[in-house]
Amino acid sequence: MAGTLVPGVAEVLADEHASPLFASHRATGVHRLSTLCGSVVPGATATLSDPAQLGRLARRVADDPGQWLSLVRYDQGRRWYHCLARDEACEIWLLSWLPGQHTGFHDHGTSAGAFTIASGVLRERAAPDGRPEQPGRSLLPGAVRSFGPGYVHDVRNESARPAVSVHAYSPPLSSMRRYAVMSGRLQLTGEDWEW
Numbered sequence: 001m002a003g004t005l006v007p008g009v010a011e012v013l014a015d016e017h018a019s020p021l022f023a024s025h026r027a028t029g030v031h032r033l034s035t036l037c038g039s040v041v042p043g044a045t046a047t048l049s050d051p052a053q054l055g056r057l058a059r060r061v062a063d064d065p066g067q068w069l070s071l072v073r074y075d076q077g078r079r080w081y082h083c084l085a086r087d088e089a090c091e092i093w094l095l096s097w098l099p100g101q102h103t104g105f106h107d108h109g110t111s112a113g114a115f116t117i118a119s120g121v122l123r124e125r126a127a128p129d130g131r132p133e134q135p136g137r138s139l140l141p142g143a144v145r146s147f148g149p150g151y152v153h154d155v156r157n158e159s160a161r162p163a164v165s166v167h168a169y170s171p172p173l174s175s176m177r178r179y180a181v182m183s184g185r186l187q188l189t190g191e192d193w194e195w
């Protein structure tokens, strides 16, 4: 997502393509978006530091495809992504994956996160302690992966069909470091600021 500035909450809420789920929050803006997070995570205020909570938030959005299905696009040139909502506590992204598209190894700065499969099949490869593991099991619709700050992984669509996933991060992403694998270990190759 290098070079793509995440729109502010007001812009997201004013986006004519915004889904009804979030359009319903236009009148009161940021605080009502926090209410969305809080409706899934009672008591959530400044941050949602529990990755499991973020997983439930992502799952709640994914379970309501009527709210985002019309927004999904596919791009042969790069992975497609769309910020559904963002406030001071968290942000929610909708991503699509054509066959063969992948993230490469990356972290999420100081943010905790979670993602869930809405349709299709993805596969994750984590890299604890700087060493890539073997690829994990295929992640089918409904699967949720949650992680704390500093987690490094590569996510890819190895299937023959497109996939769609929903991602939640808290606090909102502010930087992301990218890694290459050299001699079985991760080597930092760059850092992106402001998605």
Ligand SMILES: [Fe+2]
Binding pocket: 103, 106, 107, 108, 153
């Ligand atoms: Fe990631």
